[in-house]
Amino acid sequence: MQQFSLLEPKYLFKARNLMPVTTFILLGITDSPCLQTPLFVLFLVIYIVTLVGNVGIVTLVLVSPSLHTPMYFFLTHFAFTDICCSTVISPRMLADLLSEDRTISFSGCMMQFLTFIFFGSAECHLLAMMAYDRHVAICQPLFYVTIISRRVCWQLVASSYLFAFLTATICTWCLFGGSFCGPKHIDHFLCDIVPVLKLLCPNNYSSEMVIFAFLTINVVGTSVLILLSYISIIRTVLRTCSAESRARAFRTCTSHLAAVSMYFGTAFFMYLQPPSSHRSLDKVASIFYALLTPMLNPFIYSLRNREVKTALVNCGRRLLSRW
Incomplete structure (x- = not known):
């Protein structure tokens, strides 16, 4: 009778694959030691500017009665999701740039993925809500107060968070509830969909389809x-008929269009291309939509918006008068 041992390489491979995954290793942005410190400084500045800018937008809207309108109500929630999305990524990425140990626990990776997808999905829906608000304001101005009431605003925002939570929960369950056969190394600086999917066993096709379906609903549905x-x-x-009316209407939409173009452009590139097409540019795209876009949004909405600039000047004058 032929004898065999579980210590043979093929059985070791099978046994190793059957063992539960408890940790992952994030490969990060770069392995070059000479680039890690400059990148740490760069992304630290980006994170600080993101926090200051978005917290400033939220504070300005709250303290300025002239900005207590549905458009700026949606903007405060959009700034809030920018703060949270950046905070989910930046501290961990900054720590990894200065550390040789880039190990992340299974539960830590899962929670980072869950929160990142939640806030990212919420941003998609909030951008769609802001577009709908502009549509009603320009196309149905006489019924604007009735259609976009305070109650409707809260319902739209609540539905955005609810659907984002549903998407994040289902995608997390499909991704981390599967079996991992690949290496534990995640070729990215965060636990994102594409790099983690590469580690799943080939028999998780149904989970991949569910994730793709929800991503399509979030990205394509809201963009449509x-x-x-x-x-x-x-x-x-x-x-x-009035050229001035046209200019005013387009001026109110340019800020939102700029934010939409940056966010959805990189999201389409990152998530809605075939898996075989993903290259090293994925990290660049992730940096753009996950870190740079949240930093640029406050500048887009402040520098391109007369109402925000006016409210900022008035707020500054009130502060100076108190001194």
Whole structure:
């Protein structure tokens, strides 16, 4: 009778794959020691500017009565999700840039993924809500107060968070509830969908399809809603006779369009391309939509928006008068 041992390489491989995964190793942005310190300083500055800018937007809207409108109500929640999304990523990434041990626990990786997908999905829906708000304001101005009431605003924001939570929960369960056959090394600086999917066993096709379906609903569905809103806005604006009215209408939409272009452009590149097409540019795209976009949004909405600049000046004058 032929004898065999579980110590043979093929059985060791099978046994190792059957063992539960308890840790992962994040490979980070770079392995070059000479680049780690400059990148740490750069991303620390980006994180600080992100926090200061978005907290400033939230504070300004709260203390300025002129900004207590539905558009800025959505903007405060968008700034809040920017703060949270950046905080989920930046501290861990900064710590890894200065540490040789980049090990992250299974539960830590899962929680980072869950919160990142939650706030990222919420941003998609909030951008769609902001587009709908502009659509009603320009296309149906007489009914704006009735349609976009305070109650409706809270319902829209609550539905955005609810659907984002549902998406994050299901995607996390599909991804981390599967079996991992690949190495424990995640070729990224965070636990994102694409790099973690590469570690799953080949028999998790159904989980991948569920994740892809929810990503499609979030990214494609909300972008279609935004596109339809702006098609209606453009048609309405072009029918107006006054050039000043056209300029005012387009001016109120440029900030939102800039934020949409940056966010959805990189999201489409990152998540809605075939897995075989992913290259090293994925990290660059992730840095752009996860770190740079939250930093740039406050500047887009403040520098391109007359109402925000006016409220900022008035707030500054009130502070100076108290001194």
